[in-house]
Amino acid sequence: MTPELDYQSPSYCDAYSRINAIVIEGEREAHDNYLTLGEMLPELQGDFAKLAKMEDKHKKGFIACGKNLNVEPDMQFAQLFFAQLHGNFQKAAQAGDVVTCLLIQSLLIECFAIAAYNIYIPVADPFARKITEGVVKDEYLHLNYGEEWLKQHFTQSKSQLEQANRQNLPLIWKMLNQVEQDAKTLGMEKEALVEDFMIQYGESLGKIGFNTREIMKMSAMGLVPA
């Protein structure tokens, strides 16, 4: 069912230069974001430092994936790609808004990473597949960490989570649209990415305490027109 991919073809390598850069930049920002969260919640600083360390390891793994295919990641593209979401995280951090920071990093970014990595694994080159399989296992742990904190603070965080979702989920769809064609070149369909994200995100919102109706509303926020 999966079409044959030529990992060395110019079109594959060109698309990979952007997708690989996004993944490297995403892991780098995740590392920094967890360190920031550690400063915001000093009693959990040790835990966040561990998560940050794992993200750094992931970043190195994905850098190796690019090298393995002789692809130079387009880091400038990746920084621009994340700029708005990164800005929103920074703004929330400066305001001491832990809930928004956790929604952006621990839920949105982790859920999207899990969805994208799971869709990527079956179509990845053998080297990247092995790396990504290891990474995705860690990302489930990271997601769970954020879910647990938000679950424990659900009552006081609920309306802030809804607001943060309203502001940030549409950015995720916009970012996805930006790389739809590149992802397709790598064998990843947009509709599968969206569906997997919605499954993972809906499951997380459910664990935190939202009901089905709220989940359907929140996870579809801003999707159409995507």
Add this chain to the structure above:
Amino acid sequence: MFGLIGHLTSLDHAKAVARRLGFDEYADQGLEFWCSAPPQIVDEITVKSLTGSEIKGLYVESCFLPEMLAGNRFKTAIRKILNAMAHAQKHGIDITALGGFSSIIFENFNLAQLLQVRNIQLDIQRFTTGNTHTAYIIVRQIEEASRKFGIDLAKAVITVCGASGDIGSAVCRWLTANTDFRELLLVARNQEKLHNLRSQLGRGKVTDLAHALPLSDIIVWVASMAKGMAINVNQLKRPCILIDGGYPKNMENTISADGIYVINGGIVEHSLDIDWKIMDIVNMAAPARHLFACFAESMLLEFEGWHTNFSWGRNQITVDKMQQIGTVSIKHGFRPLIG
């Protein structure tokens, strides 16, 4: 706990249902949106048996729509079914029926080869197509409807449209083993499968629909079609019983004429009210009591503690298994709907 994986019959149907359930985010969207929509648990169900026992279940809406197959979006259709199965398993459901197209997609696209869904390894023992019970209910509908509408089965010509399918072939096996009839006409798109079935049965005649319709006293519709076909009532004998077990229905038009009796095929009536809302959504005449026999199969397996894929694979339904599920169907209070 039992589960049901279902889907709606068309995009228009899906939009109307989403609106009715208050899911406005879904109600205004086109097919593209449904292609990305995740599975949802939309109903919690309690069922009581005539024996007094009570079981709980969940209804999983897969967000699959027949238009996905009609538009050749096979990858999407496959993803919908696998994701719905993973969703059911993740929620700890012990036995889940794959309703409507779900089991057809599973079989036709050989999804048994694709049981790893993200971090979930699907356990096929937890799923049943429900087709054994559906086939059993259809043969009971043939028997009871013929009595009710004055057709002598021993002199009847019975046509099975979709005879080579899982349910159709089971109906044919039961009829040749247990029923006295004059002629069995076998109709399906795949001629090779149809001739193989004819050899296995040792009875019956392979033909096409145009030839079969005017000759038939009873017509069983169990073909898998994304959209129903129009039937010209003037082609039919009088009296004639039409048992339509398709979902969506095989017959597109509503037939109303003297001597023509249309039965909602593969539908059971429960003796006690069921606490759920989902059958209202699929337009059952008595939503608290009427349901698809395939769904009822997962309830029966839960009542009996048979947490196993009772109906599985293609064309493996035996007459003995139909009898076995039929016995517990009666025991727990289900009966074929004649209408």
